[in-house]
Amino acid sequence: MFAGFDIALVIAGGLLAGLVGSLMGLGGGIIAVPFLNLVLGIPMHTAAAAGLVSTLCVSCSAAGRYLRRGGMIDIPLALRLELFAAAGGLLGGFLVGWLSGSVLQVLFGATMAYAAIHILRTAHQAPMRQDVTTRKSSWRMPASYLLCLVAGVMSGLFGIGGGIVMVPVLHLFLALPFKHATATSNFMMGLTAVSALCGFVARQQLDLAVSGPLAAGVVVGALAGAKLMPRLRTPLLKRIFGIVLALTAFEMARKGMTSW
Amino acid sequence: MVDSENFARKLGTAMLAGSFLGAFLSLLAVSALVVLGADLTPWPLGFDAWWQGNHAWLRFVAGTGILLLVAIPILMLISVASRALRARNWENLMVVAGLLTILALAFVLARFGW
Numbered sequence: 001m002f003a004g005f006d007i008a009l010v011i012a013g014g015l016l017a018g019l020v021g022s023l024m025g026l027g028g029g030i031i032a033v034p035f036l037n038l039v040l041g042i043p044m045h046t047a048a049a050a051g052l053v054s055t056l057c058v059s060c061s062a063a064g065r066y067l068r069r070g071g072m073i074d075i076p077l078a079l080r081l082e083l084f085a086a087a088g089g090l091l092g093g094f095l096v097g098w099l100s101g102s103v104l105q106v107l108f109g110a111t112m113a114y115a116a117i118h119i120l121r122t123a124h125q126a127p128m129r130q131d132v133t134t135r136k137s138s139w140r141m142p143a144s145y146l147l148c149l150v151a152g153v154m155s156g157l158f159g160i161g162g163g164i165v166m167v168p169v170l171h172l173f174l175a176l177p178f179k180h181a182t183a184t185s186n187f188m189m190g191l192t193a194v195s196a197l198c199g200f201v202a203r204q205q206l207d208l209a210v211s212g213p214l215a216a217g218v219v220v221g222a223l224a225g226a227k228l229m230p231r232l233r234t235p236l237l238k239r240i241f242g243i244v245l246a247l248t249a250f251e252m253a254r255k256g257m258t259s260w
Numbered sequence: 261m262v263d264s265e266n267f268a269r270k271l272g273t274a275m276l277a278g279s280f281l282g283a284f285l286s287l288l289a290v291s292a293l294v295v296l297g298a299d300l301t302p303w304p305l306g307f308d309a310w311w312q313g314n315h316a317w318l319r320f321v322a323g324t325g326i327l328l329l330v331a332i333p334i335l336m337l338i339s340v341a342s343r344a345l346r347a348r349n350w351e352n353l354m355v356v357a358g359l360l361t362i363l364a365l366a367f368v369l370a371r372f373g374w
Contacts, residue, residue, distance in 0.1 A: 007294055011287070053326060060279035060332045067272025070265045075340065079355045086359055090366045190333040191359065195366045197330065202370035204304035208322050209293075211305075212286030215329065219283045 007213050009040060014217020017054055021218075022062065022225030023232065024241055027055040027161020027189050028218050030115055033108065034248050036210065038255070044101040044108070046207050049200035051159025052193045053211040054218040058161065059190030061219055065226065066183040074176060078184045081169075082191050084145045085152035085162065089192040092156020093199030099157070105256025108158045112249035115164045120242035123235045140173045147173075148188075156196035161189035267343060271336060278332040286325025289318045307371055334363060 013035040014028075021028030029051035036047035066072040096104065147169045151162035163185045170181035200206045293300060298315050305327075311320035341356040 007291060053329065056329050056333070057279050057283055060275045060329065064272040064274075064276030064279065067268045067275065069272075070268055073268075075268075076352055076355075079340070079352070079359060083355065083358050083362070086362045090362060090369075093366070094369065191337070191363075194330055194333050195363055198366035198370035201305055201307070202373075204302075204306045206305040206326070207301075207303055208286070208305050208310070208319075208326060209290055209300035209303045211326055212283070212290040212322050215283035215326070216287035219279055 006040070007209075010036070010210055010213040011217040013039070014054060014214040015221040015224075016217075017214075018058065018218035018221020018223075019225040019228075020221075020241060021058055022222040023229060023237060024119060026115075026163050027186075028058045028222070029055045029155075029158070029160035030112060030164070030245070032214060032218065033159050034112070034252055036214075037105070038248070038251060042207075042210060044104045045096065045200070045203070045205045046210065048096065048104070048157070048159030049197065049206040050210045050214050052155070052197050052200065053206070053215050055155070055159070055161040056190050056193040056197075057215045057218045058222050059186050059188075059193065061222055062226075063183070063187040063190065066186065072180055072183040073187045074180065074184050075187070077170075077174065077176075078187050081144060081148045081166075082188045085148040085155070085166070085188055085192045086195040088149040088152020088154075089156045089194075089196035090152075090198070092153040093196035094156075094202075095153070096157045097199060097203050102256045102259045104157070106253050106260070109249045109251075109253030109256060111154060111158055111160070111164075112245055112252060116242045116246035116249060118164055118168075119238050119245065123238035123242065144169050144173050152192050152196070155189070155192045156199065159196075161185075162192060163189060271339060275332055275336060278328060282325045282328035282332070284325070285328065286322045289322035289325065293318050293322070334360075337363075
């Protein structure tokens with residue numbers, strides 16, 4: 001039976017995911033899914049479905065804030081790229097039904113390791129600025145479409161937002177300023193999560209007792225993260241978070257391999 | 261597509277309010293069910309009567325909160341599509357129609373089988 005203590009733990013996990021996710025520019029799923037699976041022992045597929053709900057919350061609240069601020073989200077570009085990300089999300093959301101929990105844990109561990117390396121590498125880098133005319137280069141748009149498809153599949157498989165792929169695509173390939181790339185990626189994540197969630201709903205893996213409290217925790221955590229952001233030393237935080245993520249990736253992969 | 265700042269601000273406010281409403285509606289209902297001692301495992305959201313069981317109203321509210329979260333991006337797409345239609349921006353309208361088609365396909369596959 002799901003007790004009050006479990007609900008409190010899920011809310012705490014959501015707060016952590018929302019807080020760290022908004023500080024690091026991630027959807028929150030990459031923190032929420034391992035928390036639910038490793039700490040609370042919730043099956044991997046159920047954790048991934050709840051991760052998608054948390055991504056949906058972060059996307060709606062963050063994109064809502066950016067839209068209100070104005071000029072941060074390139075909506076026409078986001079919707080074009082989202083055609084591919086949503087298709088990828090649909091594919092991933094259904095493909096995950098064929099993967100066992102342990103295979104999913106190993107693959108998720110690998111994705112987390114990639115995210116940890118990405119965060120540690122960019123901890124001290126200033127966001128790049130590129131000439132906006134590079135956006136019109138012939139190969140950049142098709143490559144971006146392909147990478148968004150990959151991000152969508154990852155989102156559907158693991159219950160993450162896919163920001164670790166989408167933000168670099170928008171910033172480095174399509175020359176959006178870093179903050180605009182993060183805002184546009186946040187806007188896109190919600191649509192990808194909706195298309196991916198359908199597969200989980202079909203297999204009855206979206207648990208309401210987990211998703212509701214997690215969603216509320218994530219919304220409050222993301223809001224707190226946005227308020228705290230200007231007062232914190234982000235490079236140090238990124239290094240600490242990168243190391244924690246790498247250790248969690250190792251534990252996730254180890255657990256998956258032992259139960260293979 | 262969204263040339264008016266006013267439209268973007270309204271859209272942003274609706275998305276922000278919707279995410280808070282959906283998440284907290286669901287949390288309150290789940291918390292109430294726990295306080296009332298309802299058995300919540302397993303409790304999947306599906307296409308059949310997921311609200312059935314003891315305290316059906318609270319179960320219905322919890323599920324509706326999550327469904328509201330799912331509905332926000334879809335409603336956002338519809339509002340962007342209607343704006344593109346009024347502006348006779350056919351290219352952007354086609355993109356939004358494509359996205360809505362993918363989401364509809366996902367729903368149909370989930371409902372009637374993969």
